[in-house]
Amino acid sequence: MLPRMDGGVPGKRSRGRRVRVAGEERRRQIIEAAATLFSRRGFRGTTTREIAKAVGVSEAMLFKHFATKEDLYADIIEAKSHVEQLMDTLVKAASQGDDAEVLRTLAREMIARTRADPTLMRLTFFSALEGHALSDMMFRSRVQQLDDFLSRYIARRIAAGAFRDVDPRQAAWNFTGMVAYHIQRRELFGQKPSRHLSGDRVVEEMILLFLNGVRRV
Numbered sequence: 001m002l003p004r005m006d007g008g009v010p011g012k013r014s015r016g017r018r019v020r021v022a023g024e025e026r027r028r029q030i031i032e033a034a035a036t037l038f039s040r041r042g043f044r045g046t047t048t049r050e051i052a053k054a055v056g057v058s059e060a061m062l063f064k065h066f067a068t069k070e071d072l073y074a075d076i077i078e079a080k081s082h083v084e085q086l087m088d089t090l091v092k093a094a095s096q097g098d099d100a101e102v103l104r105t106l107a108r109e110m111i112a113r114t115r116a117d118p119t120l121m122r123l124t125f126f127s128a129l130e131g132h133a134l135s136d137m138m139f140r141s142r143v144q145q146l147d148d149f150l151s152r153y154i155a156r157r158i159a160a161g162a163f164r165d166v167d168p169r170q171a172a173w174n175f176t177g178m179v180a181y182h183i184q185r186r187e188l189f190g191q192k193p194s195r196h197l198s199g200d201r202v203v204e205e206m207i208l209l210f211l212n213g214v215r216r217v
Helices: 012-041 048-055 059-065 069-081 083-095 099-116 119-130 134-159 168-187 199-214
Strands: none
Touching: 012 048, 012 059, 012 069, 012 119, 048 059, 069 119, 069 134, 083 099, 083 134, 099 119, 099 134, 099 168, 099 199, 119 134, 119 168, 134 168, 168 199
């Protein structure tokens, strides 16, 4: 039998890889279970024992992957925010100079991502209401980046003479506020828009209202 190039025993590396993949899968399971519990009971209302039980592991195993509950919460934010992907899409739309497409991209992505996984929205609310230090991490990782992008874009359009002289950040809040309230009505209160309005039409209505308010006549 030929020796391995790395000096190891044949088969040992493949077994180690299987262990590593299993560890990564366990970590993912813990994150998903914890996110669900945190979104239902909040950070303070959820214990590590409950998280471990939901995954089917011991607390010792949970702490093997995450040293503290705060570390686990931080990893949930990182795993679920996906802001980088959304920012790339927004930057591309902004480079084309199409105001409606920038707003359309932002609104559609906010709605689609929340509908696919509403836990992040609930985590955001819980973190703010509980007032713990991680609420700032949650805000900066998702909300503030989108606010900053849209306010900068609006400021550029004002400078170009396309938009009226409004406060860029307040205008950004106004648009994302429409989208966020629409999401909250659906996801938190189970309210649906009028039957004659499709999801795309709802977004177009928001864009029309906003642009009619900020564009120079």
